[in-house]
Amino acid sequence: MTLSPICKVFQGTADRRQMFRMFDRHAQRPNRSPDDGALYRGEWFEIGEAEYDTMLDILPPLWVRSDMFAMREFLTGSVTSVFFALPIDNCIRYFHGYCDLSDRASPGCMRAAIVERESRPVRAMTREERLEHIWSSTHDDYRGYAGERFTERQRGMRTVLFYGGQRGTMLKLLDELTDAEISAKLPVHLRYLPDAMAA
Known part of the structure; x- marks a missing residue:
């Protein structure tokens, strides 16, 4: 299995069903371990405003900043969901990413990577x-x-x-x-x- 750098894992805006399905894209992996955070760290995708609001209302967040919040429940180890509301091309867009909170810079790096990727003038995919x-x-x-x-x-x-x-x-x-x-x-x-x- 490959370890994920900061990488967009779904093109388009995920609806509610797709969002919940992608929260554990690696559910079938063999030899599951609580230390599998490297599989998830850096994965991100776009969601809608309704999905963002739903996740904000589920539990009190671990922390909230002006354009992001972190889920209180960790996926594995120190990796948890961070949700972003980012101004891109004069429009607020919403994203989910897995950040390793043992690295304090992780949410900021994720934010910067999302903005850079989504601000490209031409739609393209690696x-x-x-x-x-x-x-x-x-x-x-x-x-x-x-x-x-x-x-x-x-x-x-x-x-x-x-x-x-x-x-x-x-x-x-x-x-x-x-x-x-x-x-x-x-x-x-x-x-x-x-x-x-x-x-």
Whole structure:
């Protein structure tokens, strides 16, 4: 499994169902451990205002700042949800990100990364963002982790089912999808966005 830098994991604005589903995108991971914070740290996605307000009302936040608040309940170790209300292009937009609060700069770094990513003049996606969107939007029944059918080195890596035409449906490592396979797995409105340089 790869450890996440600060990375957008879903394109578009997640609705309530998608938001709750993405809170634990790695629920099926083998060998779950309370120390799996590195899997989540740095992952972020956009939500709507209603979802932001819902999360603010669930429990008293751990802390509130002018444009963000942190959830009182930690996902794992020192990693918790931080919600942002950020002015981007003269509009307030809402985001969820996982920050490691053992690093006091983590929420500020997340905020800066979101603003930088969402302020780009041209919509574009990096290869990593494309793969993360596929992972986030694929139903649990069609994604998982490499097991005994894979080499020792590949075990535990993320997999998705892929329809290979005459070859039928096959299990493929997410990170090894070709550009054509990635395009086929993305929704039509995301297939032809230009490639972005990784930040």
